[in-house]
Amino acid sequence: MRVALLVVGIVVLIGGLGTLGYAYFTANGAQTAYNIFCSPGSIFYGTYNESVCATFQATAARYNQVALVAGLVAIIGLALTVAGAALKGPPEVRVPVPMYAPTPAPPPVPPAWQKTCAQCGRQNPPENRFCAGCGAALP
Numbered sequence: 001m002r003v004a005l006l007v008v009g010i011v012v013l014i015g016g017l018g019t020l021g022y023a024y025f026t027a028n029g030a031q032t033a034y035n036i037f038c039s040p041g042s043i044f045y046g047t048y049n050e051s052v053c054a055t056f057q058a059t060a061a062r063y064n065q066v067a068l069v070a071g072l073v074a075i076i077g078l079a080l081t082v083a084g085a086a087l088k089g090p091p092e093v094r095v096p097v098p099m100y101a102p103t104p105a106p107p108p109v110p111p112a113w114q115k116t117c118a119q120c121g122r123q124n125p126p127e128n129r130f131c132a133g134c135g136a137a138l139p
Contacts, residue, residue: 005084009077016074020067027063030056115139 037044038053114123115138122133130137 002084002087005080005087007084009080009082009084011077013074013077013081016070016072016077019070020074023063023067023070027060027067030059030063034060 034053034056036042037047038056039045113126115126115128116123117131117133117136117138119136120131120134122131124132124138128138
């Protein structure tokens with residue numbers, strides 16, 4: 001959920017900001033064209049007829065509205081991004097893995113033909129009567 005909110009928020013934020021920039025500069029360009037070519041007192045006044053001047057004004061007004069809506073969309077994207085970043089916890093649910101102690105290795109089993117000394121634990125051939133390590137008597 002957290003990652004989805006972050007991704008959607010960032011996409012909406014970038015889309016809103018991109019549209020806002022495009023609409024702002026288009027509206028500004030149309031208003032500038034109107035001011036240059038259609039305003040009384042301008043040196044280019046009268047270059048275009050009234051229908052072209054009306055189109056400049058309508059374009060500026062329309063793109064100002066688009067810029068306003070795009071700004072609201074960018075604010076919603078920012079809110080989604082902040083909400084996704086503020087959520088607590090990991091981005092995905094992790095199942096804990098139980099930890100067990102390793103099983104101990106079984107003690108080494110002496111071959112059946114050897115005798116084990118009861119005193120030192122040394123392995124001796126079956127014909128020995130005494131331990132080769134400590135000299136104790138073997139069973």
